[in-house]
Amino acid sequence: MPPKHIDDMDIDSDYSDISIELGNISKGRNRKGKATDKRKQDKGKAKAKEQAYTWEASFTRSWDTVQEDEAGSLQTSVEDLMARGRRRRLLAPASAIRRTIIRHLILILDLSSAMMDRDMRPTRFDLMLQYAREFITEWFDQNPLGQIGVVGMRAGLGERIGEMSGNPQEVLKSISDRIKLEPTGEPSLQNAIEIACGTMSHLPTHSSREILIIFGSLTTCDPGNIHDTLESCFKSKVRISVVALAAEMKICRDLCDKTGGQFGVAMNEGHFKDLLFELVPPPAQRAITRTAGTGTTNPAADLMMMGFPTRLPDASPRSLCVCHSEMKSQGFLCPRCLSKVCDVPTDCDICGLMIVSSPHLARSYHHLFPVKPYDAVQNESDILEGSTACHACARPFPTKAAPAKEGLSPVGRYRCPDCHNDFCSECDVFVHDVVHCCPGCGK
Amino acid sequence: MDNHFGSHLSVVVDLSPAQWHRAAADRDSPLAVDAFVSQLLAFLNAHIALKHENSLAVFAAFPGKSVMLYASTDPPDRPTPIDPNSYPPFKRLDSTVTARITAQLAADIHPEEPSALVGAITKALCCLSCSSRHCESNLLFLPDINRLSLGHDEASDPRILVLSVSPDLATSYIPIMNSIFSAQKLKITIDACQIFGPDTVFLQQAAHLTGGSYLYLDRRDALLQYLIMSFLPPPPIRKVLAVPTQDRIDFRAACFCHKNIVDIGSCAQSAYPSSASPCPSVPPVEQSSPSKHYSVSMLPVRRPAPQHQTVAGEYTPVSSSSEWDPGHQRI
Numbered sequence: 169m170p171p172k173h174i175d176d177m178d179i180d181s182d183y184s185d186i187s188i189e190l191g192n193i194s195k196g197r198n199r200k201g202k203a204t205d206k207r208k209q210d211k212g213k214a215k216a217k218e219q220a221y222t223w224e225a226s227f228t229r230s231w232d233t234v235q236e237d238e239a240g241s242l243q244t245s246v247e248d249l250m251a252r253g254r255r256r257r258l259l260a261p262a263s264a265i266r267r268t269i270i271r272h273l274i275l276i277l278d279l280s281s282a283m284m285d286r287d288m289r290p291t292r293f294d295l296m297l298q299y300a301r302e303f304i305t306e307w308f309d310q311n312p313l314g315q316i317g318v319v320g321m322r323a324g325l326g327e328r329i330g331e332m333s334g335n336p337q338e339v340l341k342s343i344s345d346r347i348k349l350e351p352t353g354e355p356s357l358q359n360a361i362e363i364a365c366g367t368m369s370h371l372p373t374h375s376s377r378e379i380l381i382i383f384g385s386l387t388t389c390d391p392g393n394i395h396d397t398l399e400s401c402f403k404s405k406v407r408i409s410v411v412a413l414a415a416e417m418k419i420c421r422d423l424c425d426k427t428g429g430q431f432g433v434a435m436n437e438g439h440f441k442d443l444l445f446e447l448v449p450p451p452a453q454r455a456i457t458r459t460a461g462t463g464t465t466n467p468a469a470d471l472m473m474m475g476f477p478t479r480l481p482d483a484s485p486r487s488l489c490v491c492h493s494e495m496k497s498q499g500f501l502c503p504r505c506l507s508k509v510c511d512v513p514t515d516c517d518i519c520g521l522m523i524v525s526s527p528h529l530a531r532s533y534h535h536l537f538p539v540k541p542y543d544a545v546q547n548e549s550d551i552l553e554g555s556t557a558c559h560a561c562a563r564p565f566p567t568k569a570a571p572a573k574e575g576l577s578p579v580g581r582y583r584c585p586d587c588h589n590d591f592c593s594e595c596d597v598f599v600h601d602v603v604h605c606c607p608g609c610g611k
Numbered sequence: 612m613d614n615h616f617g618s619h620l621s622v623v624v625d626l627s628p629a630q631w632h633r634a635a636a637d638r639d640s641p642l643a644v645d646a647f648v649s650q651l652l653a654f655l656n657a658h659i660a661l662k663h664e665n666s667l668a669v670f671a672a673f674p675g676k677s678v679m680l681y682a683s684t685d686p687p688d689r690p691t692p693i694d695p696n697s698y699p700p701f702k703r704l705d706s707t708v709t710a711r712i713t714a715q716l717a718a719d720i721h722p723e724e725p726s727a728l729v730g731a732i733t734k735a736l737c738c739l740s741c742s743s744r745h746c747e748s749n750l751l752f753l754p755d756i757n758r759l760s761l762g763h764d765e766a767s768d769p770r771i772l773v774l775s776v777s778p779d780l781a782t783s784y785i786p787i788m789n790s791i792f793s794a795q796k797l798k799i800t801i802d803a804c805q806i807f808g809p810d811t812v813f814l815q816q817a818a819h820l821t822g823g824s825y826l827y828l829d830r831r832d833a834l835l836q837y838l839i840m841s842f843l844p845p846p847p848i849r850k851v852l853a854v855p856t857q858d859r860i861d862f863r864a865a866c867f868c869h870k871n872i873v874d875i876g877s878c879a880q881s882a883y884p885s886s887a888s889p890c891p892s893v894p895p896v897e898q899s900s901p902s903k904h905y906s907v908s909m910l911p912v913r914r915p916a917p918q919h920q921t922v923a924g925e926y927t928p929v930s931s932s933s934e935w936d937p938g939h940q941r942i
């Protein structure tokens with residue numbers, strides 16, 4: 169702020185003897201220049217330095233962006249990627265956040281003609297389908313008790329592509345047929361959101377309801393006022409997130425900001441995927457949900473009945489299952505009505521009880537006990553006596569220090585703040601992204 | 612099945628002195644730790660003898676700490692003495708494992724602490740992921756480091772065999788489940804063998820979820836035979852063998868605070884992450900209205916128990932709404 173002030177002062181004093189009008193003009197021009205400067209800066213902040221929008225760049229392949237270092241090795245590029253992951257993890261707030269365990273998500277896919285653009289290879293449409301599949305797999309992996317439904321926006325209408333389901337195979341099947349999803353016409357945000365809200369309207373108000381829109385178009389053709397839809401979404405506490413492929417649209421930004429979702433414009437293929445996968449971990453719960461009650465802590469409103477089934481042995485006598493009416497010997501017994509279902513987690517077809525197994529529940533809780541981020545050991549003097557190899561994989565640490573880089577340890581060591589053991593960068597990533605359990609402290 | 616890749620085996624050995632002392636004093640079928648180690652070494656030798664490409668890693672869980680005892684990729688510490696009567700790789704394996712066990716037991720350990728089984732399993736997973744990543748980066752460059760799929764590596768059939776003597780530890784439930792799930796994701800089979808003590812439900816679930824087999828050892832003197840018959844053949848060969856399977860796995864849960872068996876419970880839809888146990892306070896349980904009982908933590912149940920209908924623990928989130936910070940909406 170102060171430099172700007174001085175700038176203006178300088179200009180004022182320089183041109184003070186010229187007419188006021190001219191001074192104004194020069195001031196105005198100056199301000200304009202600053203504004204563009206600022207925009208440039210913002211842009212630069214939003215994306216990695218010399219990285220361009222896909223449509224600005226010439227044809228690139230992902231392997232072109234990987235650079236070999238002087239020694240002809242790919243190691244440095246790998247390290248950069250790891251450092252990026254580390255920094256992202258460090259940014260995550262360490263304080264207590266309430267996270268939802270049972271999530272309901274409607275994935276809205278843009279199937280308008282804008283999706284046939286080739287600015288993302290091979291086309292936006294194909295890329296979206298591919299990433300949507302990966303997203304669904306990862307999402308169910310992290311939220312085994314969640315449910316996903318799929319809605320498409322095509323020819324000015326919203327159409328239900330996949331029913332709400334907790335089975336990843338069913339959801340993947342609904343978007344497996346590329347021909348059936350062929351993009352045409354204009355998208356309609358309002359119609360699609362109305363359908364999504366309708367699908368989720370039967371859910372209890374305290375359950376988490378989310379909409380994720382992958383939007384490639386720059387227009388929406390709506391039958392009514394979309395702001396009314398937005399208002400009703402806000403009221404029913406549906407969280408809307410948008411990943412735009414083209415550019416930022418005011419209405420999309422509003423949808424996200426107002427409902428507490430995330431908005432992002434994908435700059436290229438990799439960024440598109442990053443934006444999608446950011447939505448995989450359960451969102452922190454909104455304060456509204458918490459205070460919506462009577463004000464007193466009423467945990468019962470936050471609860472969901474669950475049944476823990478008994479698994480029948482493979483050699484048990486064959487009987488009909490209630491979900492597919494098939495003769496089978498294996499299955500799970502609903503604890504309330506003792507009917508047999510094929511797979512868990514599911515809702516019992518007879519009594520409607522949610523049936524989960526304890527491992528599923530445990531899987532959903534791993535977000536709640538994250539491993540603390542490891543500290544990068546910065547100086548050779550910090551190396552503890554007798555630690556020559558990674559505590560987890562027993563691979564020896566490099567003996568000579570590498571040039572320091574932001575977020576990376578020059579000596580290749582990352583230390584757990586709890587057990588004070590050193591780990592190599594690969595194990596650091598593996599522990600935090602996959603295992604969620606520190607090998608040193610065992611928790 | 613007939614590939615030129617070897618199969619990888621990681622063995623996690625529970626060496627809790629207290630439990631092994633009890634096992635040696637067992638009236639029906641005693642097994643001393645030295646007898647166990649010699650049978651284990653025979654089994655490990657059998658594994659590396661099966662195929663030249665077979666690789667092996669051995670981890671031990673001591674009270675409160677876990678160490679790697681042997682890895683076939685490790686360069687030998689010191690030149691092994693030439694013994695004309697033994698095959699050098701066997702000799703190297705035997706001497707390394709026994710030397711490291713002795714060294715660890717000589718160091719000060721606190722026998723009352725529970726075995727660091729989770730740490731040992733996690734280390735085994737880290738080793739597997741590192742070694743797979745190393746051959747992966749030689750083969751082709753995958754820029755996405757988050758995808759640690761061992762898919763291409765399926766030929767080597769990595770598996771982890773856990774030889775446990777300790778009972779389940781309630782506090783390690785979440786970490787052990789986390790390691791099981793990552794093993795599942797990486798397509799690593801976990802086999803488990805409970806040599807002494809009560810059945811462990813955690814390892815049962817581990818074997819069930821990763822497609823391995825769980826074995827409870829009734830006759831401890833026949834350990835080597837059990838090991839060779841059921842755990843030596845790699846998973847593809849097991850398909851044509853009749854390996855022991857589990858009939859019944861209990862998926863019911865109990866709450867951490869009372870360890871009550873819950874058939875139907877209510878579960879908080881969301882919870883705070885906390886380093887503390889998730890069941891910090893226990894308000895009086897109201898038996899009258901089942902909808903008010905719920906359990907947030909789920910410890911698997913050991914055995915089918917008599918009908919429990921509405922018993923469940925109460926869980927109140929530690930933090931009140933005041934702790935909630937709307938500024939953290941975004942992750």
Ligand SMILES: [Zn+2]
Pocket residue numbers: 489490491492493494509510
């Ligand atoms: Zn069925």
Ligand SMILES: [Zn+2]
Pocket residue numbers: 502503504505506507516517518519520521
């Ligand atoms: Zn039922």
Ligand SMILES: [Zn+2]
Pocket residue numbers: 558559560561562563591592593594595596737741
């Ligand atoms: Zn390591």
Ligand SMILES: [Zn+2]
Pocket residue numbers: 584585586587588589606607608609610
């Ligand atoms: Zn640690």
Ligand SMILES: [Zn+2]
Pocket residue numbers: 866867868869870871890923924925
């Ligand atoms: Zn309880």
